[in-house]
Amino acid sequence: MTNTILLKSRPEGKPTVSNFEFVKDNSELEINDGEILLETAYVSVDPYLRGRMSDAKSYIPPFELNKPVQSGVVAKVTASKNDNFKNGDYVSGMLAWKTHQVSNGEGLLKVDGSQAPLSTYLGVLGMTGLTAYLGLNQIGKPVAGETIVVSGAAGAVGSVVGQIAKIIGLNVIGIAGTDEKIKMLKTKFGFDAGINYNTSKDIKADIAKAAPNGVDIYFDNVGGPISDAVLFNINRLARIIICGAISVYNSTETPMSVSVQPFLVKNSALMQGFIVSNYAEKFPEAIQQLSAWLSEGKLTYTETIVEGFENIPNAFIDLFEGKNKGKMIVKI
Template sequence: MPDESNFNTIDTDIPEIKDGEVLVRSVYISVDPYMRGRMSDAKSYAEPYKVGEPIIGGIVGQVMASKNTRFEVNSYVEGRMEWAEYNVSNGSNIRRLKPELAPVSTALHVLGMPGLTAYFGLLHIGQPKEGETVVISGASGAVGTIVGQIAKLKGCRVVGIAGSAEKCEFLTNELGFDAAINYKTTANLFEALKDACPNGVDIYFDNVGGSVTDNVMKLINFQSRIIICGQISQYNLDKPEMGPRVMDKLLKTSSLMKGFIVSDFAEHNKEGLVNLTKWVQEGKITYRENIVEGFENTIDAFLGLFRGENIGKQLVKVADE
């Protein structure tokens, strides 16, 4: 488990921009569970962060100065930039936002990476069919909340697993989940899942891993699909945990287990954003933001992800819009 001592904050001058560049003032900084994976030398899809170099992550910002004709001063952009109050971009790592379509902060969740992650994982890998049962772990997070709502749109029974009564109420009362299970207080998670999934589990969207996943795996149906989006219970372990082998279960049920990263589906980004935007505008998908104010609180907000504090998308508001 990382702590504040793993991070360092420094003061620098606001850089000058050259031809083709823009100066972006951070407005919202996104903190995401996947970033923990980059704080490790383990082989992964993402290059590890280098010690002494700035953390890079999703940021929504405002263009304060521009020597790039594609980006107007005062307009809003989103992209992967350094955890800093100001960034310089040559335009290749940012996209323009349309504040008239939705609040600009949504570019960091439902209309950004977490939304596309939910969309591709559930629809492209999971391929839900009407009447199927979808179980989601880490259901109250930025990705899980969207997965569940898309699954409801597709006519599925949706069961969320989350870590507090408040989160569970949010899932069932505000997002329309059919059931939610508080894994921290449920005496027997397997029995609770069995009750919530009388027809077994057709799709399991896993953000958590570990013993939560072990219990869901006992209930998977023939030709089920297990979508491995995150394994937050495992990120802070020194070496892989032992657990019940899953291969025989996958064999006996002809099931699929698939890890993925949102960029695997980059060629479908436009399709995803068009559909997500439509669903948000029609009120079919809603979202909750958990906003901490102040650049100096970025690290604590990030660490809070692993303490299970956030409901919905965790953001840090660095400046006024």
Template sequence: MSNQTKVILLNNRPEATPEHSDFKFIEETVPEIETDQVLLKSLFVSVDPYLRGRMRDIKSYIPPFELHQPITSAIVAEVIESKNDRYVKGDYVLGNLPWKTLLIADGASIQKVKKMDMPLSAYLGVLGMTGLTAYFGLEDIGKLKEGETLVVSGAAGAVGSIVGQIGKIKGCRVVGIAGTDDKINTLKKDFNFDEGINYKTTDDMRKALAQVCPDGIDVYWDNVGGAISDAVLFHINQFARIINCGAIADYNEKEMPTSMSPQTFLIKNSALMQGFIVSNYQKQFLEGIEQLATWLQQGKLTHKETIVEGFEHIPQAFIDLFNGTNTGKMVVKI
């Protein structure tokens, strides 16, 4: 096997929507592995909206990417060579790893995964960060009750599509917000959502929400922020729970956008609004994976992936996230 690896670096810090010039491809020589290390071949690379935040040089819950250094994300890889007692050639592993075709990792930075009756890429989606995000956000903050109305923005994406399905498992009425009629059809046909709103063809989101949520909104899963989330506030019920998972509408803004103040709505409804990140629940990940896998095996949960093939297409796949190109999890197959 060639000892050369392809690498993708962060070339510039994007000011708005990322462009191809913000990424740089190089090749480098892979050194010999040392004791406790493994040589990995990347199989599937996850691209996620939160990576956009790491391209900014600002304080956040996770350090920013360094300029002219490899970008990292969740990757499923195959062990090609091992000097670590925990791994042998042919094992499949998952880790937060650099965008490289071949790479070296220590045993502490990866975990072994099993090949099941579904693609290994599932560990980047429904059985990975996105599925766990949906599970723990709803369990800990959403606290769904049977018969409640759950509204999900970014509903056709990796997290939103799982959120809606868990809502149905819990006996809720689920409404999804997405950006095309095809996605709305997918939400209802494949993910069992009760209703959907195409925000791109809706002139009055407040009115649209009133029509599909006649009993108000008990739980709102917020993936987008911005005007859509402002409109939801007018319909929240007493003791509503608003789960702030993402704000993709604002990620590429050059300046911090202004938005409607939520305090009045929260106070008069005794409502909760809480942000979170999935790593808050790291000690409980095994519990979450086991429950998600059980629902999959029972046929109560399904998942979709948008697969892009080719290492060279990772930047475009990432950029496409902000154009709403994907349905379900966006994954690049190497």
């Protein structure tokens, strides 16, 4: 039996469970030559999926209504007529929100659960880690001694960015939404300072205090008022990596912010949108480095694992309330 989650309607503002539909199919899945049968093990839920649920122009086409949602998935090969995969292999790739599915193997990567937990191939050794590593290095061009601010710092990408920045030798300031997350940034991930945007009376002033020499790099996962506050603290030749804008993904109106242009021109600063898929040629080098740091114990990670296929929509929705610490993953 196959369970599938379809996009039933496009969210207006914050997504709700009613935007999704569960369907069951009792027919047996069959594979042809060249195909493999997959049983889903772990499903990644990510803020960027919100963009694909709208029909606005974007870098990847929107999800179609009444078709399965897709995201990063780790799955087990349970039958194979493809020479590249054998029964019992695990693979990762962009796959449908289905308990079982057939694939021709295209775009799938074999992953090894004995080298690292399977879930990490959706997180620190997957798109999350690649986004952190390549966004920071390709756009941020960090130099030891500089100061970086990371927003969404306790999230999947942010927590890895901060750790890599520490390895390189930066002063690392994280912004997150609870005292528990701030504590985790400092104790578990080695951030130098943390700012709780929910309790801070003046985020701009708190950043200035934590960054007495100003901010050279801002890794922006959130957009909105937090990013406005960072702008007032940037240095000459600052680099701002726009990796996400979770604070406005659910906006039903065009969001307004402090005008960035005067800050950029005054400081000869750079602001660039980052999408990891544009840097595919750098993936092997990045994964090698991330794996090395992980096995040397220089890099750690946090996962929020939710159990049960039926909980995928809720896990996704919870991202927008910051209920996850680190990578949000659903175990099937």
